[in-house]
Amino acid sequence: MNWRLFVASRYLKTRREKFISIISLISILGVAVGVAALIVVIAVMSGFDNELKTRIIGTTAHIFIERDDGVLYPDPLIDKVLSANQDVVSESPFIAGQVILKNDLIFSGAILTGIDEDTEKYVTDVKQYLVEGGSPRLGDNGILVGSELADKLGLEVGDEVSVVSASTNRPFDFMVTGTLRTGLYTFDASNIFISLKPAQELFGIERLVTGVSVNIKDALKADKVKRDIAVELGFPYFVRSWVDLNANLFSALKLEKIAMFIILTLIVIVACFNIASTLIVRVVQKTKDIGILKAIGATNRDIRGLFRLEGLFIGLIGTAIGTGVGIFLGWLQKTYKIIRLSPDVYYIDALPVYISWHDPLVIAFSAIILSLIATLYPSHKASRLNVVDALRYE
16 A cells, blocks of 8 residues: 555544544535535536426427428428438428407417417427316317416406407407416417417418428437528528527526536635645644654655645545535435425426436536645645754654
C-alpha cells in the first residue's frame, strides 16, 4: 500500500484529535448535502421538462408541411415525398386559423384547428385529454374546447357556441361535445377543434387546407426528418417541427436548469471551503509529522500528494453519500409519489422526477474536481514547511 494513502487515511479517521475529526465530518456532510440537493433539483426540473414534452407531443404533430396560399389536398408531391421517407408513420390534413367564440354576451379569441377525424388519431393523441363526460366524435357540428377557455365562456358539454372567422364574417353554430384538459395552460386557454369540412366552410375555402401534419417514428429526430422533407419539397412549401413551435419555451427551461445548477453548485463550493479550512487546521496540527516525514526523505511532492489525497477522500466520501441519497430520494418520489400536487393547478398528481445517468455523473464529477481544487493551497503550504522550523520546539 502506498504510504501516502496510508497516512492520509489515518489522518482522516484519527481519534485523538476529535475537533479535527468533527471538522472533517462537517466537510463530508457539506459536500453530501450539496450533491444530493443538486441531483434532486435537477431531477425534478428534468421531470417537469419531460412531462411538458410528453404533453406537447401528445397534442401536437411532430412535423407540419404548409404553403402560404394553402395546400391542395391531397397533394401528389407531398404524398410522394412522405411515402418515400422511412421515418414517416402517418399524415393528416389540418386547417388552422384565428376565430372569435361567442356564448351569450361573452366573447373570446381562439385558435381553431380543423381536423380529419379518420386520420388525426394516427398523428396526435389530443382526444386522450378529453375531460370525463365528453364525446370524442365531432361530426359536422361538434366542437372540442380547451378547459380553461370553456371555463372563461361558461361552456359545458351540450352547450351551443357561435364561431366567427374574418374570412366569412358570419357566425357558425357548434355544439360542445367535449372539453380538453392537457395541463398546458396556453393550450387549454386558446385551442378549439372541429371537423375538417365545417372548418373549410368557416374559412371560405373548398379543397384547400392549411397544411399536412406528419407523425414520425421518433419525435426526437423531428429536426432531421424536417430538413430531409424540406429539401425534397423545396419552395413554396415550408416545413416546421414541434421543436420549432416551442423553441422559446424549451430555451427558457434549459436556461432555468443551468441557472439552478450554478446556484446549487454554490452549496458544494461552500463545502469545499470547509475542506480547505480542514486541511489548513490539519497542517497546523501536523507540523511535527510533516517535519519528521521530510527528515526521513519525503519530498515536497510527497507532502502535497498526502494532503491532496486527504481532501480527495473527503470529497469522494461526501460525493458518494450525496449521490446515493439524491438518487434514493428521486426514486422514492417517483415510486411512491410522496410529494403531491394539486391537480387543479398543475393537472398532475405528484411532483415529477426523472433521473438520467448523465446528470448525477456530471454533478459527482464537478464535486470531486471542486474538492481537489480546495486542496491546492493547504497542500502547497504544507510542502513548503522547513524541516528545522517544524522540529525546532519538539
